[in-house]
Amino acid sequence: MDWLNSILQGVLVGGLYAMFAAGLSLIFGVMRLVNIAHGDLVVLAAYLALVVTQALGMGPLASLLVIAPLMAAIGYGLQRWLLNRTLGDDLLPPLLVTFGLSVIIQNGLLEIFSPDSRKLQAGAIETATIPLTPDLSIGVLPLVQFLVAVVMIGALQALFYRTAWGRAFRATSDDQSTVQLVGVDNRHVFGLAMGLSLAVVSVAGVFLAVRANFDPSMGPARLIFGFEAVIIGGLGNLWGTLAGGVVLGVAQAIGAKIDPGWQLLAGHLAFLMVLAVRPEGFFPRVQA
Amino acid sequence: MRDLLTICGLDAFYGDFQALFDVSLRVGEGEVVAIVGSNGAGKSTLLKSIAGQIATRRDAISFDDAPIGGERTHVLLKRGISLVPEGRRLFPSLSVEENLLIGGEHGRKGPWTLARVYDLFPVLAERRNQRSTSLSGGQQQMVAIGRALMSNPRLLLCDEISLGLAPIVVREIYERLPQIIGDGMSLVIVEQDILQALAASARVYCLQEGRVTLEGDSRSVSRETIAAAYFGV
Numbered sequence: 039m040d041w042l043n044s045i046l047q048g049v050l051v052g053g054l055y056a057m058f059a060a061g062l063s064l065i066f067g068v069m070r071l072v073n074i075a076h077g078d079l080v081v082l083a084a085y086l087a088l089v090v091t092q093a094l095g096m097g098p099l100a101s102l103l104v105i106a107p108l109m110a111a112i113g114y115g116l117q118r119w120l121l122n123r124t125l126g127d128d129l130l131p132p133l134l135v136t137f138g139l140s141v142i143i144q145n146g147l148l149e150i151f152s153p154d155s156r157k158l159q160a161g162a163i164e165t166a167t168i169p170l171t172p173d174l175s176i177g178v179l180p181l182v183q184f185l186v187a188v189v190m191i192g193a194l195q196a197l198f199y200r201t202a203w204g205r206a207f208r209a210t211s212d213d214q215s216t217v218q219l220v221g222v223d224n225r226h227v228f229g230l231a232m233g234l235s236l237a238v239v240s241v242a243g244v245f246l247a248v249r250a251n252f253d254p255s256m257g258p259a260r261l262i263f264g265f266e267a268v269i270i271g272g273l274g275n276l277w278g279t280l281a282g283g284v285v286l287g288v289a290q291a292i293g294a295k296i297d298p299g300w301q302l303l304a305g306h307l308a309f310l311m312v313l314a315v316r317p318e319g320f321f322p323r324v325q326a
Numbered sequence: 327m328r329d330l331l332t333i334c335g336l337d338a339f340y341g342d343f344q345a346l347f348d349v350s351l352r353v354g355e356g357e358v359v360a361i362v363g364s365n366g367a368g369k370s371t372l373l374k375s376i377a378g379q380i381a382t383r384r385d386a387i388s389f390d391d392a393p394i395g396g397e398r399t400h401v402l403l404k405r406g407i408s409l410v411p412e413g414r415r416l417f418p419s420l421s422v423e424e425n426l427l428i429g430g431e432h433g434r435k436g437p438w439t440l441a442r443v444y445d446l447f448p449v450l451a452e453r454r455n456q457r458s459t460s461l462s463g464g465q466q467q468m469v470a471i472g473r474a475l476m477s478n479p480r481l482l483l484c485d486e487i488s489l490g491l492a493p494i495v496v497r498e499i500y501e502r503l504p505q506i507i508g509d510g511m512s513l514v515i516v517e518q519d520i521l522q523a524l525a526a527s528a529r530v531y532c533l534q535e536g537r538v539t540l541e542g543d544s545r546s547v548s549r550e551t552i553a554a555a556y557f558g559v
Contacts (some may be wrong), residue, residue, distance in 0.1 A: 205428045209417040219377065221403035221432025221477060298484040 039173040041295065048291030049284050050180035053187030054249070056283030057242035058264035060191055060276060061235035067274050068231040069125060071132045075139040075262030077235060082143055083109055083243025084252050087154055096247050098158040106240045113236030114229040119241050120234065134196040146207065146256035156249035158178050164248070183245045187283070190238060191276050197234075198276070207231060259302075272319025281320055285312070327355035330512045331376065331481055336386040336395075338368070338375050345371040353481065356510040358503070359548050360527035360544060362419055362520050364556060367533040369516040370412055373483045376514075377409040378402045389481070396400055405481030410487060414470040416458040423454040433477025433531045443472040446502055464495035471499070471506075481512045488519050500526055520552060534558050 062076050073079075083105060090101040116139075124131040166178040198204040206227050209217045215223040244250055246260070263286060271282025288306050293304020312319070331353040336377035338346035346368045353359045363369050374380045376387060378399040387395040394402060416425050426443055444451035447468040453461060460467055467487055475481060488496040496519070503526055507513050517523035523528060524544045532540035540547070540555030 100466050172503070202431050205420060205424050205431070208419045209428055212417040213415060215379070216411060216417070218379075218399035219403065219409050219411060219415075220429050220473060221400045222428070223398070223400045 039171075041292075043139040043174055044291040044295040045288055046174070046176060047180065048274050048288035050176065050184045050287070051291070052267075052287030053180075053280070054183035054193060054242065054245055054283070055263045055267045055286050056187045056280040057238060057245065059188075059244070059267035059271070059279045059283055060194060061238040061274065062261075062264045063268045063273070063279050064194065064238070065231060065235045066268075068207050069127070069214075069228050071121065071125065072129075072136070073235075074133060074261065075137040075143060075257075076136075076235075076239070076258030076264060077259065078143040078147075079109075079239050080243045080246060080260050081147065081252060081254060081257040083236075084158070084247035085147055085151055085156075085254075086240070086246055087158055087244045088151075091158060098160050098244050102241060102244055105244065106237045109236040109240040109243075110233040113239075114233035116236075117229040117232035118225065122228055125228070144254050144257060147326030149292045151254060152162075153253055153255070155253040156247070157251050158244070158247040160248045181246065183249070186241065186245070187280065190241065191280050194234075194238070195276050203230070263305070266305065269319055270309060271311045272322035275319075275321045278319060278321030327357060330351070330355045330387045330390060331514075332356075333372075333376070334386060336372075336375060336382060337353075337380055338371050338380050339516065340371075340380075344536065346375065348544055349533075349536070349538055351381050351531055351538065351541075353514055356507070356512055356513070357529065358513045358527045359506060360523035360530045361514060361516045361533060362518070362523050362530060362552070362556065364518070366535075368536040369533055370485055371536075372533065373409060373485050373514070373516055373554035376481075377407055377483060379409075400432065403477055403479075406434055406544055407483070408474040408477070408479035408481070409483040410434070410470050410474045410485060412485040412489065414466050416466055416473075418457065418459045420458065421455050422450055422458050422461065422469055425458050425469050426450075426476055429473035430476030430478075433479070436478025438475045438478050440476070443475060446475075447472060462495075464491050467491060467495075467499060475506065479511060481514070482506070484513065484515045486516055486518065488517060489523060496522065520556070524552075532556055543547050 049290050058080060062073060065071050065073050086105050086108065087098055087101050090096060090104050091098055121132060121135065124135045132157030159178065163179055167175040168178060169175040180208040198207060206222050210222060210224050210227045217224055267282035267286050268279055285308060289308035290301045294301035328350045333349060336346055336349040337344060349372060351392065361372065362370050369379065375382045378397050382395040384395045385393045389405060406532060420428065426440055449465055450468055450472060453465065458466060461469065487499060500522060515526060516521060524543040527544045530544045531538055531541055532546060532552060534555060539558065540551060
């Protein structure tokens with residue numbers, strides 16, 4: 039029963055990893071940009087949530103009403119005025135610039151908030167559990183986190199495949215020169231994609247901050263979890279990304295169960311195994 | 327006839343390479359103009375300049391009495407200039423219907439709708455949910471034309487629509503031209519197939535090595551004159 043419990047917790051944490059990964063995957067899919075600062079933006083969203091909950095006296099989840107639009111606006115601005123200038127045939131400039139951004143965000147947060155770890159208080163929901171059997175119960179908060187991840191990925195999937203925005207995203211991803219011939223401004227679409235990505239990031243940031251302690255230095259590790267979930271699931275497939283997050287979460291939970299020090303190692307090993315056996319991931323995008 | 331498009335002294339460059347030299351040309355409202363010339367004569371470059379895909383001097387190109395040279399492509403589409411690009415350039419991850427829909431989402435309002443495009447090319451209605459890459463070349467060309475029409479252009483630019491297609495398919499597409507320009511749309515067709523171009527157009531320009539070597543009436547121009555302008559002999 040202990041094992042089942044660990045695996046269940048791993049599945050639920052996988053939802054959080056899928057949230058890290060979905061934003062990353064979206065940006066890469068639309069504009070082939072690898073955002074090294076992605077994890078630090080998650081942490082930035084967590085600190086914004088800290089400020090907003092303290093200043094406005096809102097609960098962490100309610101604070102998303104402020105933070106998600108704010109992060110989306112930051113994303114749009116960042117893309118239009120900085121990252122668009124780095125895009126081109128060469129993949130290196132956007133990597134270097136987002137790496138620089140990562141350093142700036144980490145040190146900026148360190149300067150403003152100090153290296154002390156913080157946590158968002160969500161109240162009674164944090165300790166509430168639902169008993170499944172006498173020995174097995176699941177926490178309400180991890181469950182909510184997982185369900186939010188599922189809903190978010192379903193919503194992104196619907197946006198991509200059923201709306202005019204989604205058509206513009208996919209067409210831009212196909213051919214950013216021809217898309218202008220149908221009246222789409224590719225620079226604007228890139229801005230929208232980054233805005234959407236950071237809105238997703240803000241949700242991930244809030245759950246990260248409620249779930250455990252956070253500090254300015256933890257961004258790069260979240261980036262790695264996001265990357266691993268994307269690769270395990272298969273590039274360009276959002277449901278695959280959710281599956282990738284779950285695989286990573288379960289591997290970490292099993293590792294931690296064997297020995298608490300093996301938690302991260304087990305996740306990385308699962309990732310390397312998938313990369314060795316099935317490098318295209320479990321659910322690669324269907325090619326025409 | 328009122329001029330919709332006027333080009334005056336247009337030079338165009340790819341980096342240091344000059345592709346067009348002092349090109350002047352006009353297209354009247356509702357007129358069909360053909361541009362012929364051999365490979366590398368600058369025909370596609372000319373269309374790309376008009377559609378804003380190549381930087382040009384602002385006042386070298388005027389559309390509806392306003393200078394538009396070097397304006398961005400998506401802005402020009404909203405003013406009514408639509409290009410059917412060489413090689414069709416459909417979006418492979420969009421279905422046939424989605425390719426058409428995206429064509430209409432950022433353009434002008436007007437008579438062209440999904441239903442009317444399907445009316446023009448009924449075969450596309452049967453294949454609406456297929457991926458555009460699964461279609462034959464001719465059907466893909468129909469999607470490309472339909473996608474451009476969905477933006478309700480005032481000026482439609484067609485770059486080599488017969489390229490790589492069987493003659494019977496080319497004829498089928500050209501037979502639809504009267505239906506396409508029925509509402510007074512102006513049309514510029516770039517073709518290597520001179521007879522097809524002359525039959526479909528009212529006036530013809532011939533380009534050779536980036537310069538206009540002939541301008542004439544498509545009905546009265548003689549083959550010898552065209553050949554001379556085409557090959558420079």
